Amino acid sequence: xxxxxxxxxxxxDELNELLILxxxxxxxxxxxKRDLCLSGKVLAMLFEKTSLRTRISFEVAMFDLxxxxxxxxxxxxxxxxxxxxxxxxxxVLSRYIDGIMARTFSHExxxxxxxxxxxxxxxxxxxxxxxxxxxxxxxxxxxHFGKLEGxxxxxxxxxNNVARSLAFACGKLGLKFVVASPExxxxxxxxxxxxxxxxxxxxxxxxxxxxxxxxxDVIYTDTWVSMGQETEKQQRIRDFQGYQxxxxxxxxxxxxxxxxxxLPAYRExxxxxxxxxxxxxxxxxxxxxxxxxxxxLLKKLLS
Ligand code: CP
Ligand code: NVA
Numbered sequence: 129x130x131x132x133x134x135x136x137x138x139x140x141d142e143l144n145e146l147l148i149l150x151x152x153x154x155x156x157x158x159x160x161k162r163d164l165c166l167s168g169k170v171l172a173m174l175f176e177k178t179s180l181r182t183r184i185s186f187e188v189a190m191f192d193l194x195x196x197x198x199x200x201x202x203x204x205x206x207x208x209x210x211x212x213x214x215x216x217x218x219x220v221l222s223r224y225i226d227g228i229m230a231r232t233f234s235h236e237x238x239x240x241x242x243x244x245x246x247x248x249x250x251x252x253x254x255x256x257x258x259x260x261x262x263x264x265x266x267x268x269x270x271x272h273f274g275k276l277e278g279x280x281x282x283x284x285x286x287x288n289n290v291a292r293s294l295a296f297a298c299g300k301l302g303l304k305f306v307v308a309s310p311e312x313x314x315x316x317x318x319x320x321x322x323x324x325x326x327x328x329x330x331x332x333x334x335x336x337x338x339x340x341x342x343x344x345d346v347i348y349t350d351t352w353v354s355m356g357q358e359t360e361k362q363q364r365i366r367d368f369q370g371y372q373x374x375x376x377x378x379x380x381x382x383x384x385x386x387x388x389x390x391l392p393a394y395r396e397x398x399x400x401x402x403x404x405x406x407x408x409x410x411x412x413x414x415x416x417x418x419x420x421x422x423x424x425l426l427k428k429l430l431s
Contacts, residue, residue, distance in 0.1 A: 131242045131249040132425055135259045135296040136322055143263070143300055149424035150267050150417070157192065157423070164194030165431040169226040171197045173252070174217075176207060176232050177355045181391060182252050182260065185418040186229055189426055198225070208237050218244035227430045233356050248429040255289060255356060260425065261390045262293035264417040266301055269346060271417075272386055272410060277302035282344035282381075284308050284337045285371050285398050286364075287315030290350045290390050295331050299323030305331045308340035310367050337371055341381040348388040349373045349398045365397065374400040378408065386410045 129142050156163060171190050175183060183199060190197035208214050208230070218241045221228055227248045230238050235256035241249045251259055270276050281298055283291050287309045295315060298305035305323060307315050314333050323331035334340060341347055352368040353361045373387060387399075387408045395401040404411060 129428065132259060132429065133238060133242055133249065133251050134257055135262060135293055135300060136326075138300070140300050140326075143266075143297070146263060146421070146424050146428060147267055147270060149428065150263075150421045151271075153423045153427070154417075154420040157420075162192060162194075163423075163427070165427050166190065166193035166195035166226075169193075169195035169430050170224070171195065171227045171229060171426065171430070172221050172225045173197050173199050174205065174208065174228065174230040174232075175199070175201050175252075176230075176237075177253070179231060179252075181415055181418050182231060185422055186252065186426075189419055189423045192423060193426060193431075195226075195426075195430070208232060214240040215244040217241075218249075219246075222246040227426070250425065250429070253289060255354070257293045257296075258289045258390070259293045259296075260418065260422060261290055262297040263425075264421040265294065265348070265388060265390070265414055266297050267417045267421050268388070268410060268414045269303075269386075271413070273345060278304075279345040280304040280306065280343055281346045281348055282306050282308065282337075282340040283348045283350075284340060284373055284377070285349045285368065286313050286352055286354070287319075287333070288350060288354050291315050292319045294348065295319045295323040296326075299326030299330050302327050303330070306340045306344070307331075307333050308335060308337040308371070309333070310371060311335060313364075313367065337377055338380050341377060341385070344381050344385055346386050346388055347373055347378070347381060350390050351392070351394055352398050353394075368398070372396075372398060372400065373403055375402055378403060378406075388414055391415055 187197040229250035229252045231252040235254035320331045
């Protein structure tokens, strides 16, 4: 494993190893000890879009492991590819630092980084996927249920970057994945097929949220308007009516169901405040686990 671009590029052993290492490092840090395996190492953190969780958890993770995370936003380095090509940036950065993480509008930009960088590259969200989020989510689900295999995750809403990475993660790790989206906003067939290739019969795209949550162990949602889609906001709000995660939808799911959201959450849009603040909600455990997963990822790739 050289880069972390897409969950589907990893094998099951690598993913499980990362989950075990995340749990071990979480325990270590909770006990007040530190693992300084990245002493003297520097991670360039390139952001074309805003971020709370990803930026801070990566920066803290680098600090915790004895290294340094250098936050670089468009004001500093320009939009990637505009001031200079991504392939030049990748080669220049590789001469200075030990790893690159990037949050970009276009997934192709990160792919280009992986082709030209001579240091590990981490996908910190693109328009196509959000693998660090999905792996932190798997860690969270495993903590709450004590296992992953055989559980059912129902994703309600936009067939977007987060949904795609969850489909890949569920396929690899043996969870059933049902995504319910309005017509025109479904997850692409290729993503569903890829998940089903990992575990046959795992993934299914439907349009009915009530059907999706039957037998679900986890209900997951994300914003209806991802970063970069702001001009479509009004249309999307109209099109996603009926896809809100609310008390009515929860009443159709088993009593033990947990509710997840990668955050930021737009209350009374894709999720009600009532549900986000309820005992079913594990959204802040998810947010915390970004830190624990990324420590493990950085240790594996950079040390
Ligand atoms: N979930 C997530 O990636 O949050 P940020 O956009 O704040 O990093
Ligand atoms: N789908 C959202 C996720 C934010 C963490 C976006 O891309 O904006």
